[in-house]
Amino acid sequence: MQPARLRCEYLTDPVGVDARSPRLSWELVESDPSHRGAAQSAYRITVRRLDRDAQAQRPTTGAGKQGAPHAARSTAAPGAIVWDSGKVSSPQCAHVACGGKDLAPCGAYAWRVRVWDESGAPSEWSPEARWTMGLAQEGPRSLPRFCWAGPRLSETWNELESAPSPYLRKSFTLTAPARRAVLFASALGLYEARLNGSRVGDALLTPEWTDYRIKVQYQGYDVTGMVREGENAIAAVLGPGWYAGQLGMGHHFLGITRGFYGRIPRFAAYLLVELADGTETVVTTDASWSYTTDGPIRGADILDGETYDARREIDGWDQPGFDDTGWKQVSVVTGPRMVAQAAEPIRITQDIAPVSMTQPAPGTWVFDMGQNMVGWVRLAVQGLAGTDVRIRHAEVLTDDGMLYRDNLRLEAARPHAGARQEDHFICGGGESVFEPHFTYHGFRYVEVTGLERAPASWSLVGRVLHSDAPEAGSFECGNPVLNRLMAAIQWTQRGNMLGIPTDCPQRDERLGWAGDITAFGQTAIFNRDMAAFLARWLRDLRDAQTADGRVPDFAPHPYDSDMRFSGNPGWADAAVLVPWRLYQAYGDTRVLEEAFDSARRWVEFSLRQNPDLIWRDHGTCTPLYYGDWLNADTFVDIPGLPRKGGEVPKEIYATAFFALSTQTLARMAGVLGRTQDEATYGALARRIRAAFMRAFVTKDGRIKGDTQAGYALALNFDLLPVGLRRKAAARMVAALKPYKGAPSTGIVSTVPLMKELVRWGYVEEAYRLLNRREMPSWIYMLEHGGTTMWERWDGWVEGRGFQNPRMNSFNHYAIGSVGEWMWRVIGGINPDDAAPGAESFIIAPRPGDALSWAKATHRTMHGPLSVEWRLEDGSFALRITIPPNTSATVIIPGATASDVTEAGLPLARSPGVKVLPRRPEGCALRVEAGLYSFVASPRSFAATRRRTG
Ligand code: BGC
Numbered sequence: 047m048q049p050a051r052l053r054c055e056y057l058t059d060p061v062g063v064d065a066r067s068p069r070l071s072w073e074l075v076e077s078d079p080s081h082r083g084a085a086q087s088a089y090r091i092t093v094r095r096l097d098r099d100a101q102a103q104r105p106t107t108g109a110g111k112q113g114a115p116h117a118a119r120s121t122a123a124p125g126a127i128v129w130d131s132g133k134v135s136s137p138q139c140a141h142v143a144c145g146g147k148d149l150a151p152c153g154a155y156a157w158r159v160r161v162w163d164e165s166g167a168p169s170e171w172s173p174e175a176r177w178t179m180g181l182a183q184e185g186p187r188s189l190p191r192f193c194w195a196g197p198r199l200s201e202t203w204n205e206l207e208s209a210p211s212p213y214l215r216k217s218f219t220l221t222a223p224a225r226r227a228v229l230f231a232s233a234l235g236l237y238e239a240r241l242n243g244s245r246v247g248d249a250l251l252t253p254e255w256t257d258y259r260i261k262v263q264y265q266g267y268d269v270t271g272m273v274r275e276g277e278n279a280i281a282a283v284l285g286p287g288w289y290a291g292q293l294g295m296g297h298h299f300l301g302i303t304r305g306f307y308g309r310i311p312r313f314a315a316y317l318l319v320e321l322a323d324g325t326e327t328v329v330t331t332d333a334s335w336s337y338t339t340d341g342p343i344r345g346a347d348i349l350d351g352e353t354y355d356a357r358r359e360i361d362g363w364d365q366p367g368f369d370d371t372g373w374k375q376v377s378v379v380t381g382p383r384m385v386a387q388a389a390e391p392i393r394i395t396q397d398i399a400p401v402s403m404t405q406p407a408p409g410t411w412v413f414d415m416g417q418n419m420v421g422w423v424r425l426a427v428q429g430l431a432g433t434d435v436r437i438r439h440a441e442v443l444t445d446d447g448m449l450y451r452d453n454l455r456l457e458a459a460r461p462h463a464g465a466r467q468e469d470h471f472i473c474g475g476g477e478s479v480f481e482p483h484f485t486y487h488g489f490r491y492v493e494v495t496g497l498e499r500a501p502a503s504w505s506l507v508g509r510v511l512h513s514d515a516p517e518a519g520s521f522e523c524g525n526p527v528l529n530r531l532m533a534a535i536q537w538t539q540r541g542n543m544l545g546i547p548t549d550c551p552q553r554d555e556r557l558g559w560a561g562d563i564t565a566f567g568q569t570a571i572f573n574r575d576m577a578a579f580l581a582r583w584l585r586d587l588r589d590a591q592t593a594d595g596r597v598p599d600f601a602p603h604p605y606d607s608d609m610r611f612s613g614n615p616g617w618a619d620a621a622v623l624v625p626w627r628l629y630q631a632y633g634d635t636r637v638l639e640e641a642f643d644s645a646r647r648w649v650e651f652s653l654r655q656n657p658d659l660i661w662r663d664h665g666t667c668t669p670l671y672y673g674d675w676l677n678a679d680t681f682v683d684i685p686g687l688p689r690k691g692g693e694v695p696k697e698i699y700a701t702a703f704f705a706l707s708t709q710t711l712a713r714m715a716g717v718l719g720r721t722q723d724e725a726t727y728g729a730l731a732r733r734i735r736a737a738f739m740r741a742f743v744t745k746d747g748r749i750k751g752d753t754q755a756g757y758a759l760a761l762n763f764d765l766l767p768v769g770l771r772r773k774a775a776a777r778m779v780a781a782l783k784p785y786k787g788a789p790s791t792g793i794v795s796t797v798p799l800m801k802e803l804v805r806w807g808y809v810e811e812a813y814r815l816l817n818r819r820e821m822p823s824w825i826y827m828l829e830h831g832g833t834t835m836w837e838r839w840d841g842w843v844e845g846r847g848f849q850n851p852r853m854n855s856f857n858h859y860a861i862g863s864v865g866e867w868m869w870r871v872i873g874g875i876n877p878d879d880a881a882p883g884a885e886s887f888i889i890a891p892r893p894g895d896a897l898s899w900a901k902a903t904h905r906t907m908h909g910p911l912s913v914e915w916r917l918e919d920g921s922f923a924l925r926i927t928i929p930p931n932t933s934a935t936v937i938i939p940g941a942t943a944s945d946v947t948e949a950g951l952p953l954a955r956s957p958g959v960k961v962l963p964r965r966p967e968g969c970a971l972r973v974e975a976g977l978y979s980f981v982a983s984p985r986s987f988a989a990t991r992r993r994t995g
Pocket of ligand 1: 549555559560561562672675858860
């Protein structure tokens with residue numbers, strides 16, 4: 047067994063770590079496929095300092111005039127071991143806090159680990175991994191207070207149009223070759239940093255969106271190979287971004303176009319160079335930098351797009367030796383608190399070629415990317431200097447083949463409202479390639495006008511960008527349509543993870559809606575490693591919690607969360623439910639520690655508002671809670687379906703969340719060893735459940751409103767006494783009838799419905815919903831042009847056309863939370879809630895419909911876990927791999943232990959397998975880590991299918 051995939055704070059070799067004692071994790075790889083029960087019994091970690099020891103250096107600030115590079119003698123040699131854990135007897139392979147004391151700001155560390163297996167045999171040492179600490183908050187190795195450099199005046203400010211981008215630069219000299227160079231950079235606005243003519247790193251839209259009144263993230267880059275002895279140039283170009291540009295819904299609710307946090311983009315940088323001669327040079331942003339706004343980016347906005355004028359390109363502006371006479375001197379001001387970016391950056395992860403090109407009107411070229419995607423396009427053009435090439439983006443086409451832009455919320459009366467999603471490229475003459483910098487678009491179709499001649503189809507490439515959280519698995523099954531559905535869900539996830547989890551990527555909204563990610567969170571976790579991304583976003587959520595405990599409906603919250611958009615059940619509960627999910631998936635107790643106080647304040651707020659324990663509409667404080675958003679009652683003109691009666695009454699919905707969050711808070715308290723809180727909130731949760739029963743549930747299990755959603759939520763949140771559950775499940779199934787077997791559920795209750803159908807034995811009913819082709823259904827979306835999930839079930843309907851264009855995105859993940867169901871039920875992979883952090887899984891595939899095979903792999907904290915099942919001639923074959931340090935409960939559907947073999951042997955003779963008492967769904971086994979091949983005899987499996995079907 048070998049340790050592999052070493053990560054620090056979930057990231058591979060991160061540069062810029064704020065955590066004082068960074069946590070180290072590794073996976074375990076067992077190379078012998080026949081070995082069972084592989085487990086770590088001990089580990090040893092060593093950490094070595096790579097840079098020179100700052101303790102041994104003289105202070106490096108204050109030397110020379112402001113802004114001049116300064117140097118100090120170093121005496122300590124790099125390479126010293128700063129922490130040796132010694133051999134620690136423990137199975138822990140995730141979140142081991144580095145025990146090295148006083149890790150130095152900007153210090154670089156290398157670490158390795160070796161492990162001992164369950165028999166005490168040691169592994170080799172792993173290869174070394176690295177991390178670099180972030181900046182200090184103050185003192186040496188921190189940015190000076192006045193470091194935010196930008197244009198001097200707001201002369202270029204205009205609320206209606208984005209201003210030209212500032213280009214900033216500075217030359218500096220290194221007296222010797224660099225041994226190590228690290229750059230920490232950030233902006234109020236967006237930046238692209240450059241060193242000696244080259245782009246630094248590949249992160250985009252940095253520093254991403256936070257509430258800049260509270261904090262701004264900085265990014266770290268190893269730039270050792272980019273600097274050289276002699277003269278160097280450091281430079282940056284800025285865009286307004288979320289800081290000074292337009293923000294979702296600003297127009298609609300505040301009447302403000304842009305400049306929510308500030309007007310002038312600014313840059314902050316700290317470049318630390320360790321020289322081969324033992325000295326150190328630091329370059330920071332200060333008044334010695336110069337800038338111009340006469341560069342090619344004439345305007346850039348997240349929602350509107352970018353205008354690039356190639357005639358204004360400035361040769362060599364980011365190179366040493368450039369003559370910047372005529373450039374102005376920057377002004378420097380103080381800025382907000384800085385935090386290291388603790389998650390994967392936004393990057394381009396894929397390029398896609400268009401599948402077709404049409405000319406629906408003379409001179410208007412429309413490219414179909416074949417996929418609703420998020421990012422921008424790169425366009426190669428040839429044009430006379432001054433030719434304005436316009437590139438517009440949309441998700442769908444109208445009947446005449448032109449872009450459908452109505453759902454971008456553009457308004458004739460208010461020309462600056464909406465998201466224009468329009469880039470302009472003003473040609474410089476000759477051939478050139480255009481790509482924007484400080485915007486992003488949600489689109490499948492790209493319209494290009496202004497070209498002198500027809501473009502070649504290869505001239506345009508779609509560049510897909512999103513937060514680059516690593517893929518966490520793969521899913522495939524015997525039904526190609528379901529594979530397309532999973533792919534569409536995954537595309538939707540990618541397109542809506544841009545620094546924060548957004549609702550949509552196209553219209554002027556793009557906000558971090560908390561209800562959507564609460565619904566979609568587990569699907570997201572199955573698809574990608576969301577640990578760092580979501581833990582970071584939760585901090586944004588808490589940043590906007592009000593003093594009285596209301597959690598915002600979205601985060602960051604650029605508006606006043608005391609006034610609007612906060613405290614909505616199902617949305618605010620993200621503060622409790624999302625950390626809990628992360629803990630379940632990654633075993634991360636720090637997430638719970640960070641979340642506990644805020645989660646408690648939300649539950650306490652709910653209690654103060656609702657002392658009789660039933661959530662009611664309270665007007666001003668929580669003006670209108672969304673409820674089970676976009677349920678069947680919101681359908682427009684759909685003949686054959688009831689017009690009302692699909693929506694679960696809001697009090698039921700909200701009280702259900704009140705109970706769930708309170709119960710979850712009690713569990714959190716239990717994990718954190720807060721016994722008093724555990725008892726208090728456990729008791730409160732019981733009282734809420736009792737109040738729920740009294741207010742809404744009859745003795746024979748009928749829930750007020752008689753909706754699918756009401757039953758689904760009550761069952762899924764465990765609000766009903768044992769004796770009523772089966773009856774409630776039967777009523778839930780009966781509630782499908784008025785809808786002719788369709789779901790009437792909204793974004794919150796659809797997956798609870800799917801899960802509870804399976805839990806109560808209605809497996810075929812659940813598959814029927816999944817495979818349904820008529821509206822409302824997932825397949826309807828796919829069969830009507832969808833390559834991502836739609837915001838609304840009835841976003842577009844045959845015969846009727848589009849839903850209300852003011853709220854009709856075709857790239858919205860919430861309804862796609864059925865992905866979780868597919869991973870669990872088809873893939874058979876279920877995290878074991880009783881043993882978080884991949885300690886144990888429940889492997890329980892539930893074949894249904896005509897599905898004959900599925901294959902799913904999920905990367906856990908301990909390593910990849912895989913499940914593959916196949917129905918052949920009526921027999922059920924299940925092949926699973928459980929990573930070291932993990933065990934699993936396996937349920938073989940419909941089987942009895944005596945009908946099952948493993949690797950051709952009866953179960954009793956199979957090492958690592960323990961037979962458990964049979965469950966109603968099938969034969970239950972407990973297995974240790976390893977690879978297993980089970981086969982269940984045809985007789986038993988066929989019998990179960992009859993029973994549950
Ligand atoms: C967003 C949703 C969000 C909702 C809140 C919409 O405009 O797009 O996804 O959750 O508002 O009700």
